[in-house]
Amino acid sequence: MAHVLVVGGGIAGDTLALLLERDGWTVTVAEIAPALRTGGQTVDLRGDSREVLESAGLLRQALACLVPQRGAAWIDAQGRHLAEMPVEAFGGRGYVSREELLRTDLARVIHEAAGPGVTHRFGETVDALEDTGTGVLARFRSGTEETYDLVVGADGAHSRVRALRFGPEEDYRKPLGLAHAWFTLTEQPGTPPLDGWFLIHNAPGRRGVEARPGHPGEQEIGLTFAADGLPPRHDREARFALLERTFAGVGWRTAEFLAAARQADDFALDTYDQVHMPRWHTGRTVLLGDSAWCASPLSGLGTALALRGAAELAAALRAAGAPGDTAGVPAALTAFERTMRPRTASAQQLPPGRVVSMAPKSALGIRVNALAMRALQSKAARPLVNRALAASEHGRTPAPAAASQTGAGV
């Protein structure tokens, strides 16, 4: 029986595991976390995500987890709405959609669909990968080793498989200049409700504070800021201290969020980066998802690309006759790469102003952003925006990217 090793049991890895198992592969997933990784904010089900989940028979389960939302609102330091974009904007193709669920729930739906042919090895990773010509020998951190017909690196933007087989992260990482911290806040008596709004408060100096609806009784918090001088990943205390310095005096509920960050068990902080690679496969090792093409959360397409990539990789392997005949695996990896390249290249082209609009530099930039957000939805601008959306490959992601083009740099 053909045996595939998938390193990383996130959205891309677990989706591929599920699809390959259905095709008859024996699948091992090595996931470094001790259990299924939870955490993350809402991801949306438009476009590729919906299509792939539907064809995998998982759409109903995903739709059962939707987070009710009214839209996005840009607010001032007192919490007053400066601009709103309801979920109905642009025929449902606006900044926030009706069909969003927490990444945690999507990961769980996919994970739970795996059959008995998928073995998850939690708390595990690879220390070495060696091409044998007809397979890949994997040495695991736990000390065991095994040869596989195919190894897939679905281990995220900081991929270890990429480092082992393609070289150091710095060779492929394109930093976008911003960092983002995110975590879940548990509502207490007196916590201001969000009433379904995804609230965004920007302060001068490239600082953004967000709160969006999560599970009942929870709010998903995000803090965006300039990525200069980030302490190392293991130094949590230094990272909290940096957040507290950066967001001191920002207003709205920021002080409450800074205190909650320290209590949250899903607190995470990372830079907004892209990954650009000239090639995603070598021999019988291939990268999938953020490890290969991270477009950054600013693209809004990370999950959609992960799901689509898993479906395309499974289809290419099937077309090459695998798992019955694994001789065609290298050719299948080439075919997979040819199919996915145009999609990922397009997703990585962030609209001008997208990065700046997440965290404008000045009070003027913040005002222009809010004004642009309202102007975009005016009767006069709507047909133009709708035409642009219809013409764009992904059919969404208008604001604040498009809106903020006028505010870029201020």
Ligand SMILES: Cc1cc2nc3c(=O)[nH]c(=O)nc-3n(C[C@H](O)[C@H](O)[C@H](O)COP(=O)(O)OP(=O)(O)OC[C@H]3O[C@@H](n4cnc5c(N)ncnc54)[C@H](O)[C@@H]3O)c2cc1C
């Ligand atoms: C906990 C979490 C929260 C996230 N929250 C958001 C969010 O709010 N918004 C957003 O846009 N994107 C978020 N992302 C990223 C988003 O999931 C991805 O952009 C997208 O789904 C692509 O999926 P992926 O499977 O390629 O990567 P990921 O979803 O990042 O999955 C990678 C998996 O590989 C595992 N892994 C990492 N290193 C190793 C290793 N050395 N060995 C074995 N396993 C390893 C990770 O633990 C993870 O389970 C989050 C990712 C994670 C892991």
